[in-house]
Amino acid sequence: MTSPADPPNDAGASGPGLKLLAVTACPTGIAHTYMAAEKLAQAAESLGHSMKVETQGSIGAENVLSDNDVSQADGVIIAADKDVDRSRFIGKRVLVVAVADGIHRPERLIEQVRNAPVYQGDGHEAERGAAPAASGGGKGRSVTYKALMNGVSYMIPFVVVGGLLIAVSLALGGDTTSKGIVIPDDSFWKTVNDIGSIGFELMIPALSGYIAYAIADRPALVPGMVGGWIAAHGELYDSEAGAGFIGAIVTGFLAGYLVLWIKRVKVPKFVQPIMPIIVIPIVATSALGLFFIYVLGEPISWVFERLTDWLGGLTGTSAALLGIILGLMIAFDMGGPVNKTAFLFGAGLVSKNPEVMGACAAAIPVPPLGQGLATLLRRRMFDDQERETGLAALFMGFFGITEGAIPFAAARPARVIPANMLGGAVAGAIAGVASVEDNVPHGGPIVAVLGAVGGVPMFFVAVVVGTAVTALVTIALMSVGGVGRGADADAGAGGVAEAAVAGEAASSAPSPAGAPVLAGV
Structure with missing residues (x-):
């Protein structure tokens, strides 16, 4: 690529026009991607410049x-909230901003790109500081936000496909037994369930892998995905429950920044060609995997063993208190270790104390049902893909698949997780006080429909009230920080999106036998 010729000072409507390029992208790739493209093209035309988007x-x-477009360009505007490959723009002036800036400040961006830094490649990225309009203000915060959103956007199809296939197979082929809702091994629906289970099993590695990819490009994809797989499979580090989607976020960022660090190591020229395809993936994957298994894994296992013992000491005390605690845990990480600890505790007492499983069963569907209801109550707060995911979450919630809420929690953890937990606590408390019983290790309205619940009216009261609380609190917390997904990749991602997108920006793994653990599943 050639270095850009400095455009004349009077370039614009009254002088020679610039040849500009732009790339627009948002995490879901629906509305805001095309709105930004349209606004930038219109602004360039009105200012007398040519622009291809x-x-x-x-x-x-x-x-x-x-x-040819790139070689002739005077500048490039990247208005995106997900990872965009910049290697083709080496030697060109590159301005990097949030997609919302392309919608709301296109004229200003066109002025700024004339003085944007030249992108050098090899990690020397165009300075985001050249664009004060870009949200978050700092490069580090922007990278964190975009990486998280990149992981979420790639994870959503796995959640939806896996969850819906599992739900359909349970509805049409499941039988209620003392072991939960079981699909006969020799049935057609068992095959459908297995396919859905594969989707669920892949969603955590996808989240981790594409977070890492957004930070350090292709060399980080393998360590990110392998790290996510390890996080989801507690048996690798002697834990009954894997680290879930929160563990996947941790491994994604660890893998990404580890690869960035390895890239900075000076190596002989003859080694450089094999660094991105052999050396970096092997070193990073081995280091991250061993670190998680031998350093993080043992403390995780110990903590949740102690947590199980503590829960055991609470049986026989206040039913409302135990219901609140179980509801909080079920809704916290939606299939992660905290959720699984509460579920396994309740499942272990099904035959002796079914009231404990009753509290869990009422809390299990609250996160997906609550988030799905929120997308129906305040549609303008959510983009098109989130609204579609919300409908899928409602369906998954009915069948007790808590992971249906994970895309919402991963995108804006500081708002969604507290809302989920509050709704779960309310549902658990009501079920506990009413002595609702669940005689199978499963949750959601489906267990009541199939006759496994004692105290059905109060069970549904608990679920409905908990769902309403989660939906209303989610809407309230989103309203406090500004409407829309982009207003919040929030504190859970390092507080990185206070204004990033102004209106957008936005498991458990199946059991070793391949059957999904659908309780907190």
Whole structure:
């Protein structure tokens, strides 16, 4: 690529126009990607410049920039809230901003790109500081936010496909037994369930892998995915419950920044060609995997063994208190170690004390039902893909698949997780006080429909009230920080999106036998 010629000072409507390029992309790749492209193209035309815009939407890249386009360009604007490959823009002035800036400040961006830093590649990225309009203000915060959103956007299809296939197979082929809702091994629906289980098993590695990919590009994908797989499989570090989606976020960022660090190591020239495809993936994957198994894994296992013992000491005390605690745990990480600890505790007492499982069963569907209800009550707060995911979450919640809420929690943890926990606590408390019984190790309205619940009216009261609390608290917390997904990748991602997108930006793994653990599942 050639270095850009400095454009004349009077370039614009009254002088020679610039040849500009732009790339727009948002995490879901639906509305905001194309809105930003339209606004930038209109602003360039009104200022007397030519502009070609590549959109990286949900159906893939469109209007792709050619090598000839890049070689002739005076500047490039990347308005995106997900990872965009910049290697083709080496030697060009590159301005990197949030997708919302492309929608709301296109004229200002066109002025700023004239003085943007030249992108050098090899980690020397165009300075985000050149664009004060970009949210978060700092490069580090922007990278964190975009990495998290990149992981979430790739995870959503796995959650939806896996969850819906499991739910359909349970509805049409499941039988209620003392072991829960079981699908006969020789049935067609067992095959459908197995396919759905594979989707669920892959969603945690996908989240981790694409967080790492957004930080350090392709060399980080393998360590990120392997790290996510390890986080999801507690048996690798002697834990009954894996680390869930929270563990996947941790491994994703660890893998990404570890690879960035390895990239900075000076190596002989003859080694450089094999660094990204052999050396970096092997070193990073081995280091991260061993660190998680031998350093993080043992403390995780110890903590949750002690937590199980503590829960055992609470039986026989206040039913409301135990219901609140179990509801909080079930809703906290939606299939992660805290959720699984509460579920396994309740499942272990099904034959002796079914009231404990009753509290768990009422809390299990609250996160997906609550988040799905929130997308129906305040549709404008959510983008198109989130609304679609919300409908899928409602369906999964009915069948006791708590992971249906994970995409919402991963995108804005500081708002969604507290709302989920409050709703779960309310549901658990009501079920506990009413002595609701669940005679199978499963949760959600489906267990009541199939006759496994004692005290059905109060069970549904608990679920409905908990769901309403989660939905209303979610809406209230989102309203406090600004409407829309982009207003919150929040504190859970390092507080990185206070204004990033102004209106957008936005498991448990199956059991070793392949059957999904659908309780907190």
